[in-house]
Amino acid sequence: MMPPAPRRASVVITTYNWPQALDLALQALARQRTLPHEVVVADDGSREDTRAMLERVAADYPVPLRHSWIEDRGFRVSLARNRAIAATSGDYVLLLDGDMVPHPMFVADHLAAAQYGSFVQGMRVLTDAEGRDRLLSRDVEALGFFDRGVTRRRHTLRIPPLAALSLRATRGQSSGAIKTCNQGWWREDLVTLNGFDERYEGWGREDKDLAVRAFHAGLVRRSLRFGGLATHLYHQERHEDGASPNDALLADAKASGRVRSPVGLDRHIAEFAQHPLPDLRAAA
Template structure:
């Protein structure tokens, strides 16, 4: 499939105070067989060390590497993702987290999966602590899918024909069969539902809730299996104390068949223009 027949893509990478992991993630982006048209780092209040990593790597990329930063005010992932999407100039958004190492065909696989009227939900491969520490120390971004230290065997590979077969067959209506660390959307679909819901101030369910609103708006879910592989760097689990409240927000969206959230991306669209050709940073 000729990627040039499609519109522009933006890769959005969320991060918070783990510059070593972000550096490894960006190195894996640099080695992609097909690059996105721009990369946007959605930074939820990291210290200067993260900005230094981005500045050091920017000259290595033939595409724009944009840093969107906000002050550290607790867990504000929905807000920083909205700001990054508002900053993006691509029509298609591929969304990951900065604690992932990407399979070299990750972007290619996602671009081959995009269809109007759909969004895409991917999965991940967990790495154990030993392998994660080794890759972080060596800053090695190529992973052999058969090496020890990896879980989720079927999620390790890029098999295009099998991925195409599974796309509309794997749990099409299951809002829990998705992870915010590996998703993709058309930008105008995100704007239509007002992006991420910023009432979420703790870990969890913001990705399921936006999926509910997209489905309620008539956008279908597709799965990217045997493609779009990502390898998750081991870390301690985050505080899940806010999950109960977040579950209530999700239940409300399901109950009321919500399409549009009131606190979302539109508040930034009037004050943030899509990034021009020169690199740009925002602190909002």
């Protein structure tokens, strides 16, 4: 018997003090052909203008919209994501960054790609400053293969038959880029892994740590191309190969063979079981 497909996709979307980008991403999620079960904003300490934007958007949002906020004490995206994951109620979790604008078939494509024993790594359509500004100004709703402002054009192509063929399984440290800006996970697997390791503070490596522990648990990474598309709004980034204060933690995770994060998701699940995160639509 084939295992059941996921029924309810909870989107966990990170943000930090860029409400214009988050607004664009949320509006794209509201236009999904297959709506998510809910959207939970994992806020790493944004100012009040982000909260005000969320309350405005919630007034006519088509699915529950929740806001998980932590105090701004530096880059603590592991903690922010764990709290948001703990607040979800879907059986599948889509991790998305707040500077990523999903294609209308983003949720449907990820649900179609979901398979037990694996997590799905989606890709980014990269923009330059011109493409970012065209999207933020609402000059266009999306950027296609031939549009100006796109720097990674192959990832603009949604071709479902090729997407199905692209879902090859890989495991281990040679499995390619790991980016939590566009990933799909069974929620029960995130619980088994105890989510992100909250000892990772400051930029970098918390996403690779999660994948390393997933490989230790026997999960495989499946790459989704030509589907599950999302467009990244340009901003200056640290180089992927640059040093991170968390490099030693990642090296230890690789060497230890551990599966569970020592400081992780279990710290928050009981909290939200007793006090569910409110749907902002109720107060709108």
